[in-house]
Amino acid sequence: MSTTTLPGTEREIAAGAAISLRGLRKHFGPVRAVDGVDLTVAPGEVLALLGPNGAGKSTTVDLILGLTRPDAGEVHVFGRRPDQAVRDGVIGAMLQGGALIEDATVGEVVGMVAALHRRPQAAATALAEAGVADLVKRRCKKLSGGQRQRVRFAIALVSDPDLLILDEPTAAMDVETRRHFWHNIRALTATGKTVLFATHYLEEAESYADRVVLMRAGAVVADGTVAQIRATAAGRTLRAVLPGSDHGSLVLLPGVTHADLRGEHATIASTDSDATLRALLNHYPGARDIEITTVGLEDAFLALTSQEDK
Numbered sequence: 419m420s421t422t423t424l425p426g427t428e429r430e431i432a433a434g435a436a437i438s439l440r441g442l443r444k445h446f447g448p449v450r451a452v453d454g455v456d457l458t459v460a461p462g463e464v465l466a467l468l469g470p471n472g473a474g475k476s477t478t479v480d481l482i483l484g485l486t487r488p489d490a491g492e493v494h495v496f497g498r499r500p501d502q503a504v505r506d507g508v509i510g511a512m513l514q515g516g517a518l519i520e521d522a523t524v525g526e527v528v529g530m531v532a533a534l535h536r537r538p539q540a541a542a543t544a545l546a547e548a549g550v551a552d553l554v555k556r557r558c559k560k561l562s563g564g565q566r567q568r569v570r571f572a573i574a575l576v577s578d579p580d581l582l583i584l585d586e587p588t589a590a591m592d593v594e595t596r597r598h599f600w601h602n603i604r605a606l607t608a609t610g611k612t613v614l615f616a617t618h619y620l621e622e623a624e625s626y627a628d629r630v631v632l633m634r635a636g637a638v639v640a641d642g643t644v645a646q647i648r649a650t651a652a653g654r655t656l657r658a659v660l661p662g663s664d665h666g667s668l669v670l671l672p673g674v675t676h677a678d679l680r681g682e683h684a685t686i687a688s689t690d691s692d693a694t695l696r697a698l699l700n701h702y703p704g705a706r707d708i709e710i711t712t713v714g715l716e717d718a719f720l721a722l723t724s725q726e727d728k
């Protein structure tokens with residue numbers, strides 16, 4: 419059968435997608451935690467999942483891991499159902515606040531988890547990849563917050579997974595530990611592993627992700643490289659004093675996505691500030707005090723996630 423005749427999900431599975439989410443929904447009573455998410459992640463991609471509190475990131479992660487069942491839609495991880503993918507050791511996960519056995523040593527805990535998998539890698543290798551080989555004899559109850567996170571990372575690595583799912587992995591880490599953590603992740607992605615991480619640190623998305631998916635109120639509101647997200651959000655902002663202008667003609671200028679006019683003071687969002695500026699000077703020869711500012715990822719994030727619910 420030709421793959422072009424297959425429906426979307428089957429086509430992605432046939433093409434070997436690392437993660438395929440189709441029409442995914444999960445509601446908790448009136449709360450639409452995940453509200454119709456479609457997402458395909460290719461093998462080897464490093465994807466950052468961003469969004470404000472309550473956007474649905476953790477619920478999406480739980481659905482990918484099979485920790486919760488969708489109300490509608492489908493999840494596939496390397497062509498398998500989530501529970502099967504977890505059983506096969508294809509997914510390694512590092513979740514917020516995952517429990518450790520407090521009286522056991524780090525080496526014992528990682529060794530125990532290794533024993534649960536069919537084809538684990540050596541516990542010592544996972545500990546080294548997570549940068550905690552020196553903590554092997556330390557009891558878990560003695561670990562600091564950042565060290566606990568790295569031990570959870572070692573546990574995620576022990577099945578030698580093809581896909582790593584990390585939910586706010588660096589939340590408890592100091593600057594130095596965070597840097598080491600991302601260094602270790604880079605070494606792993608260089609070997610072709612797929613990584614999906616949820617984070618509130620925009621600079622982590624900017625520095626380490628090939629692709630950013632921005633969620634808001636259970637839906638994907640932007641999906642692309644950091645540069646594409648910035649451009650989608652707002653491009654640049656032009657401010658000027660424009661005698662004789664009116665709102666209706668400002669929004670018709672090329673590249674303008676939004677215009678705000680207070681008296682003669684205009685604030686204009688544009689995806690093509692050069693074209694907007696040329697047209698502006700043409701239409702309003704009396705324009706003065708012109709100022710153009712670039713929008714950063716943080717502004718883009720706020721612009722895309724803070725709009726009122728429709």
Ligand SMILES: Nc1ncnc2c1ncn2[C@@H]1O[C@H](COP(=O)(O)OP(=O)(O)OP(=O)(O)O)[C@@H](O)[C@H]1O
Nearest residue numbers: 446449450451469470471472473474475476477478
């Ligand atoms: N088990 C649950 N029961 C009821 N509501 C839930 C449950 N889990 C999540 N929610 C709600 O679903 C919405 C999405 O939550 P989720 O934890 O997925 O968001 P998030 O993007 O991970 O947020 P944060 O950045 O704060 O971790 C929130 O409104 C949350 O209160």
